[in-house]
Amino acid sequence: MQTTTTVLDASDSGFRELAMRARAAGLMDRRSEYYAVKIALTVAAFAAGWAAFVVVGNSWATLGLAAFLGAIFTQLCFIGHDAGHQQVLSSRRANRYLGLVVANTLTGLCYGWWVPKHNAHHAHPNEAGLDPDVGDGPVTYAPADGHPAPRHNIAWLLARWQAPLFFPLMVLRSVGMHVSGAQHLLRRRDRSAGVEALLVASHIALYLTAVLLVLSPLKALAFVGVQQVVFSFYLGLSFAPNHKAMPMVPAGSGLGFARRQVVTSRNITGGWLVTFLLGGLNYQIEHHLFPSMPRPNLRRAQSIVKDFCQASGLGYCETSFTESFGEILHNLQAAGRSLALTGG
Numbered sequence: 001m002q003t004t005t006t007v008l009d010a011s012d013s014g015f016r017e018l019a020m021r022a023r024a025a026g027l028m029d030r031r032s033e034y035y036a037v038k039i040a041l042t043v044a045a046f047a048a049g050w051a052a053f054v055v056v057g058n059s060w061a062t063l064g065l066a067a068f069l070g071a072i073f074t075q076l077c078f079i080g081h082d083a084g085h086q087q088v089l090s091s092r093r094a095n096r097y098l099g100l101v102v103a104n105t106l107t108g109l110c111y112g113w114w115v116p117k118h119n120a121h122h123a124h125p126n127e128a129g130l131d132p133d134v135g136d137g138p139v140t141y142a143p144a145d146g147h148p149a150p151r152h153n154i155a156w157l158l159a160r161w162q163a164p165l166f167f168p169l170m171v172l173r174s175v176g177m178h179v180s181g182a183q184h185l186l187r188r189r190d191r192s193a194g195v196e197a198l199l200v201a202s203h204i205a206l207y208l209t210a211v212l213l214v215l216s217p218l219k220a221l222a223f224v225g226v227q228q229v230v231f232s233f234y235l236g237l238s239f240a241p242n243h244k245a246m247p248m249v250p251a252g253s254g255l256g257f258a259r260r261q262v263v264t265s266r267n268i269t270g271g272w273l274v275t276f277l278l279g280g281l282n283y284q285i286e287h288h289l290f291p292s293m294p295r296p297n298l299r300r301a302q303s304i305v306k307d308f309c310q311a312s313g314l315g316y317c318e319t320s321f322t323e324s325f326g327e328i329l330h331n332l333q334a335a336g337r338s339l340a341l342t343g344g
Helices: 010-024 032-056 062-084 092-105 111-123 154-160 162-170 173-188 191-214 217-243 257-263 272-277 284-289 295-311 321-342
Strands: none
Touching: 010 257, 010 295, 032 062, 032 191, 062 092, 062 111, 062 217, 092 111, 092 191, 111 173, 111 191, 154 162, 154 321, 162 217, 162 321, 173 191, 173 217, 191 217, 217 284, 217 321, 257 284, 284 295
């Protein structure tokens, strides 16, 4: 039976002081005005995109609107992410209702599946076996039961060529999320799952009805494809830099909370545009230390968090968007070469 080693981590006491400073500075306070404007503008953009789609009609020009809506779907997911962390509204129930609206109803994703999955990730970032995001995609290949699996099967090939396949397979992200959400609802089969399933079904019905009423079958297929590809790719670009190619946490290591969160996370540099495009996830270290801190407060918290990290010897990984993907691809290439050399 595996046991967890208890480690006295000096950074934990420092983090308690940091948390008190953050609270005293008002960084944990709700930002109702910010979110009211953010939600109103995002939903307005969503409605405008569909209105323009109807006006343009049965034309290939709607593919541009499909790309626009794919981006807006991702922006809606950022709001759902914040609601899942209790950043937006004052009660857990209100945040859940908001999440159901922006996720299940407007984007067709299952909020009830994503929240516990994401909470598990926050509790055990980059810890194999406990972080559900580890191995999310063809990043690793481990033969079952210690017996070498046949070389050149699908799993081996995906792992061997994971670097060049990284971006192409990113376009399937939304498909995987839809499937995982549906499987989650089928397993639960309770009243809450029924409500979520009804909302997702309503989204799919309205989405397909609108597309098929306005567009010819070929154009409709192209519209759905472009919209979902942009949605998937944008989601992948937003979440991948946060933890991929960062240190892994050994199972049962007993690392302190702050150390576990900081050493596995990467911040992305840039100004307000990067923050807008990445939904605030560019402040990943601050977000992991304070998951319920409202998105607009993360930038304000950066200076005291960075001072804490450096004083505690935790480091503070911060790089540009392009450099982060360079690190990720280098890591994947090394893993693929190692697999080829060892024979899997």
